[in-house]
Amino acid sequence: MRRAALATGAVVVLGLPWAVPRYFVFLASLIVVNSIVAIGLNLLSGYTNQLSFGHAGFLAIGAYTGALLTIHAPALPVPAALLVAGLVTAAVGLALGIPCLRLEGLYLAMATLAFGFVVVEAILNLDWITRGNDGLRVPAARLGPIALATDTARYYLTVAVAALLILAALNIARTRTGRALLAVRESEIAAQASGVHLAAYKTLAFVLSAFYTGVAGGLFALVVGFLSPDSFDVFLSVDFVAMIIVGGLGSVPGSVLGAAVITTLNDSLAGFQNYRPLIFGAILIASMLFMPGGIASALRKLSVAGAAGYPGTAPPAAKPRQGDDP
Amino acid sequence: MLSVEDLSISFGGLDALSGLSLEVTEREIFALIGPNGAGKSTVFNVVTGLYRPSRGRVTFRGDDLLALAPHEIARRGVGRTFQNTEVFRQLTAIDNVLVGRHAHLRSGVLRGAFGLASVRREEAEARELARRLLARLGLAEVADTEAGSLPLGYQKRLELARALAAEPRLLLLDEPAGGLNPTETQTLMKLIQRLRDESGLTLLLVEHDMELVMGISDRVAVLDYGRKIAEGKPREIAADPAVVEAYLGSGDGA
Numbered sequence: 001m002r003r004a005a006l007a008t009g010a011v012v013v014l015g016l017p018w019a020v021p022r023y024f025v026f027l028a029s030l031i032v033v034n035s036i037v038a039i040g041l042n043l044l045s046g047y048t049n050q051l052s053f054g055h056a057g058f059l060a061i062g063a064y065t066g067a068l069l070t071i072h073a074p075a076l077p078v079p080a081a082l083l084v085a086g087l088v089t090a091a092v093g094l095a096l097g098i099p100c101l102r103l104e105g106l107y108l109a110m111a112t113l114a115f116g117f118v119v120v121e122a123i124l125n126l127d128w129i130t131r132g133n134d135g136l137r138v139p140a141a142r143l144g145p146i147a148l149a150t151d152t153a154r155y156y157l158t159v160a161v162a163a164l165l166i167l168a169a170l171n172i173a174r175t176r177t178g179r180a181l182l183a184v185r186e187s188e189i190a191a192q193a194s195g196v197h198l199a200a201y202k203t204l205a206f207v208l209s210a211f212y213t214g215v216a217g218g219l220f221a222l223v224v225g226f227l228s229p230d231s232f233d234v235f236l237s238v239d240f241v242a243m244i245i246v247g248g249l250g251s252v253p254g255s256v257l258g259a260a261v262i263t264t265l266n267d268s269l270a271g272f273q274n275y276r277p278l279i280f281g282a283i284l285i286a287s288m289l290f291m292p293g294g295i296a297s298a299l300r301k302l303s304v305a306g307a308a309g310y311p312g313t314a315p316p317a318a319k320p321r322q323g324d325d326p
Numbered sequence: 327m328l329s330v331e332d333l334s335i336s337f338g339g340l341d342a343l344s345g346l347s348l349e350v351t352e353r354e355i356f357a358l359i360g361p362n363g364a365g366k367s368t369v370f371n372v373v374t375g376l377y378r379p380s381r382g383r384v385t386f387r388g389d390d391l392l393a394l395a396p397h398e399i400a401r402r403g404v405g406r407t408f409q410n411t412e413v414f415r416q417l418t419a420i421d422n423v424l425v426g427r428h429a430h431l432r433s434g435v436l437r438g439a440f441g442l443a444s445v446r447r448e449e450a451e452a453r454e455l456a457r458r459l460l461a462r463l464g465l466a467e468v469a470d471t472e473a474g475s476l477p478l479g480y481q482k483r484l485e486l487a488r489a490l491a492a493e494p495r496l497l498l499l500d501e502p503a504g505g506l507n508p509t510e511t512q513t514l515m516k517l518i519q520r521l522r523d524e525s526g527l528t529l530l531l532v533e534h535d536m537e538l539v540m541g542i543s544d545r546v547a548v549l550d551y552g553r554k555i556a557e558g559k560p561r562e563i564a565a566d567p568a569v570v571e572a573y574l575g576s577g578d579g580a
Contacts, residue, residue, distance in 0.1 A: 190412035
């Protein structure tokens with residue numbers, strides 16, 4: 001059942017460029033890029049409860065790093081450029097994460113919001129290298145002999161990178177690191193009492209989150225082909241937060257679903273710019289009211305309700321345990 | 327093993343502890359009792375590094391605990407449970423226990439991300455150990471249930487399982503019998519004794535249930551308004567006029 005679903009999904013994802021018009025291949029690439037950002041943001045906000053309204057800033061750093069490498073070091077293979085974009089952004093994440101250890105909730109949201117503005121200002125002021133408001137045209141990158149000159153080629157690149165990053169996120173989530181991050185979210189004092197180094201894991205969440213978003217930024221530069229500071233405004237950061245709320249906090253598949261929903265909505269509402277905030281707000285409120293765990297948890301509940309004979313989440317009443325002889 | 331000397335701490339001008347000294351020896355079951363607000367949980371929070379006292383020394387097996395962060399204290403073998411249970415509510419019971427095992431596992435973020443064979447082996451072993459612990463505490467059937475949806479008695483046992491997963495040398499139990507029915511309390515008493523007798527643990531507990539305290543403790547210290555008013559074997563404590571005064575005088579019948 002699960003395998004069949006995965007196989008069907010793989011066929012759909014890989015076959016998509018041959019079945020839909022070119023524009024949708026571009027849109028699908030954008031969804032995949034945003035999925036990576038959503039996973040990164042979820043590692044920070046969903047897993048350790050550190051809310052960020054500055055992820056457009058991380059995306060911009062990754063995007064400009066990737067673009068400048070493609071322009072000035074065309075011999076560098078794409079995977080290496082993406083890795084550097086991720087590492088540079090991760091370093092910035094570390095630098096932001098350490099002072100943010102002292103902040104929580106709204107204060108952290110404000111600090112990350114400010115970070116997003118600072119990044120845009122920095123891009124504007126570094127115009128000798130970023131070309132400021134004129135924008136930066138990103139040439140087609142090369143992967144060995146293949147030029148990634150078509151939407152289809154770029155789509156497959158994003159899918160391959162995303163597949164690796166999703167697998168890694170799932171692996172992290174279900175082993176020691178992922179549990180420690182969740183433990184920090186659930187109870188800081190109990191996590192510490194279990195030997196979890198609070199500051200280290202909160203900072204690690206920032207670094208990981210920035211790395212994912214930086215790699216996504218490198219892909220974003222290649223997919224969109226043109227960068228300017230206004231592509232990375234605060235509304236993009238809010239969109240990322242919307243993705244993980246709609247998709248499901250603390251869920252990797254939820255991040256992907258949320259990215260798909262919000263990116264598609266954004267695209268279909270492009271003609272109604274004035275109503276966009278209204279419609280978005282309504283969707284967010286409805287999602288939090290009726291689907292507090294996001295799409296991921298709603299789907300889980302549906303599948304649980306569908307499976308017959310499931311004992312449910314209610315534990316057996318406090319009956320005497322086995323081997324209990326008072 | 328654990329030595330607390332001349333400990334003082336105050337919150338907003340109120341002395342929570344003043345000049346408290348305690349000496350807990352290895353393989354001992356030591357109980358802290360006293361009326362509400364006497365400072366019992368404060369002792370736990372100082373020993374586990376959550377509070378910094380204004381004066382005093384706390385050493386555990388030669389280490390100065392006041393110089394260590396909470397997670398470092400945990401890694402040196404001091405485990406604890408909490409008065410108002412602090413399970414990781416949205417994690418399954420088994421994942422709660424696996425977090426307890428955190429300090430014994432090696433896999434970091436990179437090795438975890440790549441899902442290396444060594445990580446998978448370590449995970450499998452840890453899960454096996456967690457299942458055994460859950461079974462030992464009668465939680466085998468709720469291993470995959472979200473901890474937050476378990477009844478209080480289950481959550482208390484789960485906290486204990488999580489603490490035991492770290493293989494502590496000293497275990498601090500904050501009102502382990504709080505909210506348990508008499509049958510559950512009996513089982514808990516046997517378990518605490520087994521932990522000492524079979525696993526060689528040292529236990530420091532805060533408890534209001536006098537049957538439990540008098541039944542299993544080797545020594546008891548009585549706190550009142552942040553000061554130690556008596557210490558000794560359970561029988562001596564029960565007969566101590568100062569203790570009777572503190573309890574009966576405050577209307578908090580024992």
